[in-house]
Amino acid sequence: MAKKKKNKKVKSKAIKGQLGKKKETAREKMIGQTIGYRYDVNLLPDYTRLTPFLKKYIEAMGWDDLNWLEDVHMGYEENRPAVFDRNANGWVTIPKKIKLPNNQQDRDMIARELLVKFQMSPNHPLVDLKKAYRKF
Protein backbone atom coordinates (compact mmCIF):
# COMPACT_ATOMS: atom_id res chain seq x y z
CA MET A 1 0.00 0.00 0.00
CA ALA A 2 1.29 3.32 -1.00
CA LYS A 3 2.14 5.61 1.81
CA LYS A 4 0.37 8.89 1.89
CA LYS A 5 2.66 11.75 1.62
CA LYS A 6 2.02 14.26 4.30
CA ASN A 7 2.33 17.78 3.23
CA LYS A 8 4.67 19.40 5.64
CA LYS A 9 3.58 22.83 6.70
CA VAL A 10 6.28 25.29 5.99
CA LYS A 11 6.67 27.68 8.86
CA SER A 12 7.07 31.17 7.61
CA LYS A 13 8.98 33.52 9.82
CA ALA A 14 7.04 36.55 10.90
CA ILE A 15 9.04 39.29 9.33
CA LYS A 16 6.25 41.78 8.89
CA GLY A 17 7.19 45.07 10.49
CA GLN A 18 10.68 44.00 11.46
CA LEU A 19 13.21 46.70 10.96
CA GLY A 20 14.76 46.40 7.52
CA LYS A 21 13.43 42.94 6.84
CA LYS A 22 10.08 43.43 5.16
CA LYS A 23 10.04 42.10 1.62
CA GLU A 24 9.94 44.77 -1.02
CA THR A 25 7.01 44.84 -3.39
CA ALA A 26 7.59 44.69 -7.15
CA ARG A 27 6.65 48.34 -7.37
CA GLU A 28 9.19 49.28 -4.67
CA LYS A 29 11.89 47.30 -6.45
CA MET A 30 11.12 49.07 -9.69
CA ILE A 31 11.33 52.61 -8.33
CA GLY A 32 14.03 51.76 -5.77
CA GLN A 33 12.16 53.51 -2.97
CA THR A 34 9.98 52.47 -0.07
CA ILE A 35 6.28 53.15 -0.36
CA GLY A 36 4.38 54.06 2.78
CA TYR A 37 5.49 53.68 6.36
CA ARG A 38 6.81 50.44 7.87
CA TYR A 39 6.56 51.71 11.41
CA ASP A 40 3.86 53.36 13.45
CA VAL A 41 4.12 57.08 12.70
CA ASN A 42 1.34 57.83 15.16
CA LEU A 43 3.05 56.15 18.11
CA LEU A 44 3.00 58.50 21.08
CA PRO A 45 6.28 58.71 23.01
CA ASP A 46 6.67 56.94 26.32
CA TYR A 47 8.35 59.55 28.52
CA THR A 48 9.59 56.95 31.00
CA ARG A 49 12.09 55.90 28.31
CA LEU A 50 13.75 59.29 27.82
CA THR A 51 17.52 59.03 27.49
CA PRO A 52 19.76 61.24 29.70
CA PHE A 53 20.88 63.15 26.60
CA LEU A 54 17.31 63.98 25.62
CA LYS A 55 16.56 65.20 29.16
CA LYS A 56 19.51 67.58 28.91
CA TYR A 57 18.43 68.72 25.43
CA ILE A 58 14.87 69.51 26.60
CA GLU A 59 16.29 71.51 29.50
CA ALA A 60 18.74 73.40 27.28
CA MET A 61 16.00 74.38 24.82
CA GLY A 62 13.67 75.49 27.63
CA TRP A 63 10.84 73.13 26.63
CA ASP A 64 8.57 70.99 28.80
CA ASP A 65 8.67 67.85 26.70
CA LEU A 66 10.12 66.38 23.51
CA ASN A 67 8.35 69.03 21.42
CA TRP A 68 9.14 68.49 17.71
CA LEU A 69 10.97 65.25 18.48
CA GLU A 70 7.63 63.60 19.24
CA ASP A 71 7.27 63.14 15.49
CA VAL A 72 10.68 61.54 15.02
CA HIS A 73 10.72 57.77 14.64
CA MET A 74 13.26 55.16 13.65
CA GLY A 75 12.62 54.13 10.08
CA TYR A 76 14.93 52.52 7.61
CA GLU A 77 16.44 53.18 4.26
CA GLU A 78 18.11 50.72 1.94
CA ASN A 79 17.55 47.95 4.48
CA ARG A 80 19.41 49.78 7.22
CA PRO A 81 17.91 51.51 10.24
CA ALA A 82 17.81 55.24 9.63
CA VAL A 83 16.23 58.44 10.85
CA PHE A 84 14.88 61.11 8.54
CA ASP A 85 16.51 64.52 8.89
CA ARG A 86 14.06 67.16 7.69
CA ASN A 87 16.77 69.85 7.67
CA ALA A 88 18.93 67.91 5.23
CA ASN A 89 15.94 66.27 3.50
CA GLY A 90 17.59 62.85 3.68
CA TRP A 91 17.85 59.66 5.68
CA VAL A 92 20.69 59.38 8.17
CA THR A 93 21.62 55.74 8.62
CA ILE A 94 22.43 54.46 12.07
CA PRO A 95 26.05 53.31 12.58
CA LYS A 96 26.44 49.53 12.59
CA LYS A 97 28.08 49.50 16.02
CA ILE A 98 24.87 50.69 17.68
CA LYS A 99 22.69 47.76 18.69
CA LEU A 100 19.03 48.56 18.48
CA PRO A 101 16.49 47.40 21.08
CA ASN A 102 13.50 45.27 20.22
CA ASN A 103 10.68 47.72 20.83
CA GLN A 104 9.85 50.81 18.82
CA GLN A 105 9.63 53.15 21.82
CA ASP A 106 13.31 52.61 22.70
CA ARG A 107 14.37 52.69 19.06
CA ASP A 108 12.57 56.01 18.62
CA MET A 109 14.38 57.50 21.62
CA ILE A 110 17.73 56.48 20.11
CA ALA A 111 16.65 57.93 16.75
CA ARG A 112 15.79 61.25 18.43
CA GLU A 113 19.09 61.41 20.27
CA LEU A 114 21.16 60.63 17.20
CA LEU A 115 19.22 63.07 15.05
CA VAL A 116 19.78 65.95 17.50
CA LYS A 117 23.49 65.14 17.69
CA PHE A 118 23.69 65.01 13.92
CA GLN A 119 21.90 68.33 13.46
CA MET A 120 24.14 70.04 16.02
CA SER A 121 27.28 68.59 14.49
CA PRO A 122 29.62 70.92 12.54
CA ASN A 123 29.62 68.18 9.87
CA HIS A 124 25.92 68.64 9.16
CA PRO A 125 25.37 69.49 5.46
CA LEU A 126 23.30 72.52 6.41
CA VAL A 127 26.42 74.19 7.83
CA ASP A 128 28.00 74.44 4.38
CA LEU A 129 24.72 75.54 2.84
CA LYS A 130 24.31 78.29 5.41
CA LYS A 131 27.87 79.47 4.85
CA ALA A 132 27.23 79.68 1.11
CA TYR A 133 23.72 81.10 0.93
CA ARG A 134 22.82 82.75 4.22
CA LYS A 135 21.59 86.31 3.68
CA PHE A 136 21.67 87.69 7.22
Next chain:
Amino acid sequence: MANLKTTEKKTKAQSMGMHTEVLTGKTQQKFFNPDEAENFYYWGTYDVDFNKRTDLDVKDLDCKQANRKIDELMSQGYGTIVIKNPQGKHSLGVGILNKLNLIFEGSLGYFGVGSIDGPMVRVNGRVGWSCAENMMAGKVVIEKNAGSCFGAAIRGGDLICKGSVGARTGIDQKGGTIIIGGDAGAFTGFMMQRGRIVILGDVGINLGDSMYDGTIYVGGKIGSFGSDAVESPMTKSDIDWLKRKLKVAEIGDNFDVSKMTKVVAGKKLWNYDALEPTEKKGAI
Protein backbone atom coordinates in the same frame (compact mmCIF):
# COMPACT_ATOMS: atom_id res chain seq x y z
CA MET B 1 -0.70 47.36 -23.33
CA ALA B 2 2.16 49.22 -21.81
CA ASN B 3 3.96 47.49 -18.99
CA LEU B 4 6.07 49.84 -16.97
CA LYS B 5 8.07 47.05 -15.42
CA THR B 6 9.66 46.03 -18.71
CA THR B 7 13.22 47.13 -19.44
CA GLU B 8 12.14 48.51 -22.79
CA LYS B 9 9.81 51.07 -21.30
CA LYS B 10 12.35 52.08 -18.65
CA THR B 11 14.91 52.67 -21.37
CA LYS B 12 12.43 54.74 -23.31
CA ALA B 13 11.70 56.85 -20.27
CA GLN B 14 15.39 57.25 -19.61
CA SER B 15 16.09 58.23 -23.19
CA MET B 16 13.45 60.91 -22.89
CA GLY B 17 15.32 62.29 -19.91
CA MET B 18 12.69 61.33 -17.36
CA HIS B 19 15.16 59.38 -15.20
CA THR B 20 18.39 61.27 -14.99
CA GLU B 21 19.32 59.85 -11.60
CA VAL B 22 19.05 56.51 -9.86
CA LEU B 23 16.09 56.66 -7.51
CA THR B 24 17.59 54.96 -4.49
CA GLY B 25 16.63 57.45 -1.81
CA LYS B 26 18.71 60.16 -0.24
CA THR B 27 20.90 58.42 2.26
CA GLN B 28 23.61 60.10 4.24
CA GLN B 29 26.09 57.94 6.07
CA LYS B 30 29.47 59.56 5.82
CA PHE B 31 28.64 62.62 7.89
CA PHE B 32 27.42 60.86 10.98
CA ASN B 33 29.44 60.30 14.10
CA PRO B 34 27.38 59.59 17.22
CA ASP B 35 30.28 60.37 19.53
CA GLU B 36 30.29 64.05 18.65
CA ALA B 37 30.25 66.53 21.50
CA GLU B 38 27.03 67.39 23.30
CA ASN B 39 27.20 71.12 22.73
CA PHE B 40 23.45 71.83 22.43
CA TYR B 41 24.18 74.43 19.82
CA TYR B 42 22.86 74.65 16.28
CA TRP B 43 25.42 76.14 13.94
CA GLY B 44 24.61 79.71 12.92
CA THR B 45 22.19 80.41 15.77
CA TYR B 46 22.68 82.96 18.52
CA ASP B 47 23.73 81.87 22.00
CA VAL B 48 21.05 83.62 24.05
CA ASP B 49 20.46 83.76 27.80
CA PHE B 50 16.83 83.40 28.96
CA ASN B 51 17.63 85.56 32.00
CA LYS B 52 18.73 88.47 29.84
CA ARG B 53 15.48 90.38 29.21
CA THR B 54 14.54 93.47 27.21
CA ASP B 55 11.47 95.31 25.88
CA LEU B 56 10.85 96.34 22.28
CA ASP B 57 8.16 98.88 21.38
CA VAL B 58 7.07 98.26 17.78
CA LYS B 59 4.43 101.00 17.64
CA ASP B 60 6.32 103.01 15.03
CA LEU B 61 8.00 100.09 13.24
CA ASP B 62 6.69 98.11 10.28
CA CYS B 63 6.87 94.31 10.40
CA LYS B 64 10.18 94.08 8.54
CA GLN B 65 11.85 96.59 10.84
CA ALA B 66 10.41 94.91 13.93
CA ASN B 67 11.58 91.45 12.85
CA ARG B 68 15.06 92.75 12.04
CA LYS B 69 15.18 94.39 15.48
CA ILE B 70 14.26 91.08 17.18
CA ASP B 71 17.12 89.43 15.28
CA GLU B 72 19.48 92.18 16.38
CA LEU B 73 18.50 91.73 20.04
CA MET B 74 19.08 87.98 19.81
CA SER B 75 22.54 88.63 18.37
CA GLN B 76 23.24 90.66 21.53
CA GLY B 77 22.36 87.62 23.65
CA TYR B 78 18.86 88.62 24.81
CA GLY B 79 16.92 85.43 25.53
CA THR B 80 13.67 87.07 26.66
CA ILE B 81 12.12 89.79 24.51
CA VAL B 82 8.83 91.52 25.34
CA ILE B 83 7.13 93.15 22.34
CA LYS B 84 5.04 96.19 23.30
CA ASN B 85 2.24 97.62 21.14
CA PRO B 86 2.08 95.00 18.36
CA GLN B 87 -1.28 96.59 17.43
CA GLY B 88 -2.40 93.71 15.22
CA LYS B 89 0.46 94.12 12.76
CA HIS B 90 0.90 91.29 10.26
CA SER B 91 3.83 88.87 10.02
CA LEU B 92 5.41 89.76 13.35
CA GLY B 93 7.98 87.39 14.85
CA VAL B 94 8.36 85.27 11.71
CA GLY B 95 11.34 83.13 10.73
CA ILE B 96 12.96 82.90 14.17
CA LEU B 97 15.28 79.88 14.01
CA ASN B 98 16.61 80.23 17.54
CA LYS B 99 15.73 79.34 21.09
CA LEU B 100 14.06 82.42 22.55
CA ASN B 101 11.39 83.54 24.99
CA LEU B 102 9.18 85.94 23.02
CA ILE B 103 6.21 87.70 24.62
CA PHE B 104 3.72 89.85 22.71
CA GLU B 105 1.75 92.25 24.88
CA GLY B 106 -1.24 92.64 22.59
CA SER B 107 -2.74 91.05 19.48
CA LEU B 108 -1.19 89.98 16.18
CA GLY B 109 -2.53 90.24 12.62
CA TYR B 110 -2.17 87.72 9.80
CA PHE B 111 0.66 85.19 9.61
CA GLY B 112 2.07 85.92 13.07
CA VAL B 113 5.10 83.88 14.22
CA GLY B 114 5.20 81.86 11.00
CA SER B 115 8.05 79.53 10.00
CA ILE B 116 9.61 79.49 13.47
CA ASP B 117 12.02 76.81 14.63
CA GLY B 118 12.62 76.75 18.37
CA PRO B 119 11.26 79.80 20.26
CA MET B 120 8.69 79.84 23.03
CA VAL B 121 6.10 82.48 22.18
CA ARG B 122 3.27 83.89 24.27
CA VAL B 123 0.64 86.20 22.79
CA ASN B 124 -1.41 88.02 25.43
CA GLY B 125 -4.18 88.75 22.97
CA ARG B 126 -5.74 87.42 19.76
CA VAL B 127 -4.18 86.35 16.48
CA GLY B 128 -5.41 86.61 12.88
CA TRP B 129 -5.33 84.11 10.02
CA SER B 130 -2.61 81.50 9.67
CA CYS B 131 -0.86 81.98 12.98
CA ALA B 132 2.31 79.88 13.25
CA GLU B 133 1.96 78.45 9.77
CA ASN B 134 4.86 76.18 8.83
CA MET B 135 6.08 76.12 12.43
CA MET B 136 8.97 73.66 12.83
CA ALA B 137 9.63 73.52 16.58
CA GLY B 138 8.99 75.43 19.80
CA LYS B 139 5.89 76.38 21.73
CA VAL B 140 3.31 79.07 20.95
CA VAL B 141 0.58 80.00 23.44
CA ILE B 142 -2.31 82.28 22.42
CA GLU B 143 -4.21 83.55 25.44
CA LYS B 144 -7.41 84.51 23.56
CA ASN B 145 -8.98 83.49 20.22
CA ALA B 146 -7.38 82.75 16.84
CA GLY B 147 -8.54 83.18 13.24
CA SER B 148 -8.80 80.66 10.42
CA CYS B 149 -6.02 78.35 9.25
CA PHE B 150 -4.51 78.27 12.73
CA GLY B 151 -1.31 76.23 12.45
CA ALA B 152 -1.54 75.72 8.69
CA ALA B 153 1.07 73.22 7.45
CA ILE B 154 2.69 73.01 10.89
CA ARG B 155 5.53 70.49 10.97
CA GLY B 156 6.46 70.30 14.63
CA GLY B 157 6.21 71.85 18.08
CA ASP B 158 3.27 72.75 20.30
CA LEU B 159 0.71 75.33 19.18
CA ILE B 160 -1.85 76.24 21.84
CA CYS B 161 -4.89 78.50 21.71
CA LYS B 162 -6.68 78.91 25.03
CA GLY B 163 -9.77 80.34 23.31
CA SER B 164 -11.61 79.28 20.16
CA VAL B 165 -10.30 79.07 16.60
CA GLY B 166 -11.75 79.55 13.11
CA ALA B 167 -12.08 77.15 10.20
CA ARG B 168 -9.43 74.89 8.66
CA THR B 169 -7.31 74.62 11.78
CA GLY B 170 -4.29 72.41 11.12
CA ILE B 171 -4.91 72.33 7.37
CA ASP B 172 -2.16 70.29 5.69
CA GLN B 173 -0.58 69.57 9.09
CA LYS B 174 2.58 67.48 8.76
CA GLY B 175 3.53 67.06 12.41
CA GLY B 176 3.45 68.70 15.82
CA THR B 177 0.54 69.25 18.19
CA ILE B 178 -2.27 71.82 18.04
CA ILE B 179 -4.29 72.26 21.24
CA ILE B 180 -7.51 74.28 21.37
CA GLY B 181 -9.08 75.16 24.72
CA GLY B 182 -12.41 76.26 23.19
CA ASP B 183 -14.24 75.39 19.98
CA ALA B 184 -12.92 74.90 16.43
CA GLY B 185 -14.57 75.70 13.08
CA ALA B 186 -15.35 73.65 9.98
CA PHE B 187 -12.80 71.53 8.14
CA THR B 188 -10.52 71.18 11.16
CA GLY B 189 -7.60 68.89 10.25
CA PHE B 190 -8.37 69.20 6.53
CA MET B 191 -5.84 67.12 4.54
CA MET B 192 -3.66 66.56 7.62
CA GLN B 193 -0.87 64.10 7.04
CA ARG B 194 0.66 63.63 10.46
CA GLY B 195 0.65 65.12 13.96
CA ARG B 196 -2.06 65.60 16.54
CA ILE B 197 -4.94 68.06 17.10
CA VAL B 198 -6.63 68.30 20.51
CA ILE B 199 -9.91 70.22 20.84
CA LEU B 200 -11.47 70.45 24.26
CA GLY B 201 -14.69 72.10 23.02
CA ASP B 202 -16.98 71.48 20.05
CA VAL B 203 -15.87 71.24 16.44
CA GLY B 204 -17.67 72.17 13.21
CA ILE B 205 -18.56 70.14 10.14
CA ASN B 206 -16.21 67.98 8.03
CA LEU B 207 -13.72 67.19 10.77
CA GLY B 208 -10.53 65.61 9.37
CA ASP B 209 -11.72 65.78 5.78
CA SER B 210 -9.37 63.85 3.45
CA MET B 211 -6.88 63.26 6.24
CA TYR B 212 -4.02 61.00 5.22
CA ASP B 213 -2.71 60.27 8.69
CA GLY B 214 -2.45 61.80 12.17
CA THR B 215 -4.84 61.89 15.12
CA ILE B 216 -7.58 64.29 16.26
CA TYR B 217 -8.97 64.25 19.81
CA VAL B 218 -12.28 66.04 20.45
CA GLY B 219 -13.75 66.73 23.89
CA GLY B 220 -17.11 68.19 22.80
CA LYS B 221 -19.61 67.66 19.99
CA ILE B 222 -18.57 66.95 16.40
CA GLY B 223 -20.54 68.69 13.61
CA SER B 224 -19.80 65.90 11.14
CA PHE B 225 -16.92 63.70 10.00
CA GLY B 226 -15.17 64.56 6.76
CA SER B 227 -14.31 62.13 4.00
CA ASP B 228 -12.21 59.20 5.28
CA ALA B 229 -12.18 60.39 8.92
CA VAL B 230 -13.22 57.61 11.29
CA GLU B 231 -13.56 57.15 15.03
CA SER B 232 -11.01 55.01 16.82
CA PRO B 233 -10.92 53.67 20.41
CA MET B 234 -8.88 55.58 22.99
CA THR B 235 -5.92 53.70 24.44
CA LYS B 236 -4.07 54.08 27.73
CA SER B 237 -1.17 55.59 25.80
CA ASP B 238 -3.51 58.26 24.39
CA ILE B 239 -4.88 59.11 27.84
CA ASP B 240 -1.42 59.35 29.45
CA TRP B 241 -0.10 61.51 26.65
CA LEU B 242 -3.17 63.80 26.68
CA LYS B 243 -2.92 64.35 30.44
CA ARG B 244 0.73 65.26 30.08
CA LYS B 245 0.19 67.50 27.07
CA LEU B 246 -2.70 69.47 28.59
CA LYS B 247 -0.52 70.16 31.60
CA VAL B 248 2.17 71.54 29.26
CA ALA B 249 -0.52 73.59 27.49
CA GLU B 250 -1.67 75.09 30.81
CA ILE B 251 -5.33 74.27 30.05
CA GLY B 252 -7.92 71.67 30.95
CA ASP B 253 -6.66 70.90 34.45
CA ASN B 254 -9.81 69.05 35.45
CA PHE B 255 -10.76 67.82 31.97
CA ASP B 256 -11.67 64.13 31.72
CA VAL B 257 -9.56 63.08 28.71
CA SER B 258 -10.82 59.49 28.82
CA LYS B 259 -14.19 60.67 27.44
CA MET B 260 -12.68 62.35 24.39
CA THR B 261 -13.39 61.12 20.87
CA LYS B 262 -10.38 59.96 18.88
CA VAL B 263 -10.50 60.45 15.11
CA VAL B 264 -8.03 58.90 12.66
CA ALA B 265 -7.76 58.34 8.92
CA GLY B 266 -9.80 55.48 7.50
CA LYS B 267 -6.98 55.01 4.95
CA LYS B 268 -9.42 54.45 2.11
CA LEU B 269 -7.78 57.30 0.24
CA TRP B 270 -4.39 55.59 0.34
CA ASN B 271 -4.33 54.83 -3.35
CA TYR B 272 -1.30 56.75 -4.56
CA ASP B 273 0.58 53.54 -5.31
CA ALA B 274 -2.17 52.36 -7.62
CA LEU B 275 -2.52 55.71 -9.35
CA GLU B 276 1.12 56.57 -9.82
CA PRO B 277 1.94 54.02 -12.56
CA THR B 278 -1.14 55.17 -14.48
CA GLU B 279 0.04 58.74 -14.30
CA LYS B 280 3.51 57.78 -15.41
CA LYS B 281 2.05 55.82 -18.29
CA GLY B 282 0.20 58.94 -19.40
CA ALA B 283 3.39 60.96 -19.20
CA ILE B 284 5.36 58.47 -21.28
